[in-house]
Amino acid sequence: MRNERSARFEELYEAHLGHVTGYVRRRVGDADDAADVIAETFLVCWRRLDDVPHGDEARFYLYGVARRTLANLRRGERRRRHLAARIGGNLAADLASAPVPDEGHPEVGAALRALREGDRELLGLASWEGLDNGQIAAVLGVSRNAVRIRLHRARRRFARELEQRGAGHMVVRASAAPSKGRPA
Numbered sequence: 001m002r003n004e005r006s007a008r009f010e011e012l013y014e015a016h017l018g019h020v021t022g023y024v025r026r027r028v029g030d031a032d033d034a035a036d037v038i039a040e041t042f043l044v045c046w047r048r049l050d051d052v053p054h055g056d057e058a059r060f061y062l063y064g065v066a067r068r069t070l071a072n073l074r075r076g077e078r079r080r081r082h083l084a085a086r087i088g089g090n091l092a093a094d095l096a097s098a099p100v101p102d103e104g105h106p107e108v109g110a111a112l113r114a115l116r117e118g119d120r121e122l123l124g125l126a127s128w129e130g131l132d133n134g135q136i137a138a139v140l141g142v143s144r145n146a147v148r149i150r151l152h153r154a155r156r157r158f159a160r161e162l163e164q165r166g167a168g169h170m171v172v173r174a175s176a177a178p179s180k181g182r183p184a
Contacts, residue, residue, distance in 0.1 A: 009046055016059050017042075024066055028073070037073060041066045111161035119154035126151055 020041055021034075028034040044065045045052055052058050112120055125136045133147045140147065 005049060009049055012045060012049075012052060012058055012062075013042060016062050019059050020062050020066055023063055024070065027070055033073060037066060037069045040069045044069070107162065107165040111158060111165055114161045115154070115157055118150070119157055122147070122151050122154045123158060 017038075020038055024034045024037045024041070028037060041062060045062060052061055112123070115123070121140075122136065125131045125139060131139065133144045133151065136151070137144045137147045142150075
């Protein structure tokens, strides 16, 4: 039974892939979207193999599946556009009121940009997002200990960058700042 089913699907796939591909490509501009629609069309074909007619009728059936899959793709795109338009105004307002990291202190921004992306991410999660080591570990998918070590090193590199830019006075030494759960 399994071999018959597989053989029938392979025959359908080989016989109609070109037709379905042409049908979809003429309706979708993006090659990745077209590939997704084609894959979904043949997935439906596999799942509903017993419903697929024989002969030329199979091609028409597959066109119908592709047509419905395309409709789903377009509905999803419309929903995403409407959602983006709805939240766009709120996002613009939020961005306008969000603090800019180097506002008033361009040397801070320059020092941050000089760091590796990983260091910037760690410092941002700790400073701007206010996350503790455990929360940062969850975001990055690493251990708390790894975060502690990486964050310590990132802070050292950031302090060096600030000092090189003549902003060493902005560096807060670890010993001067009390950490959570420890007395100053």
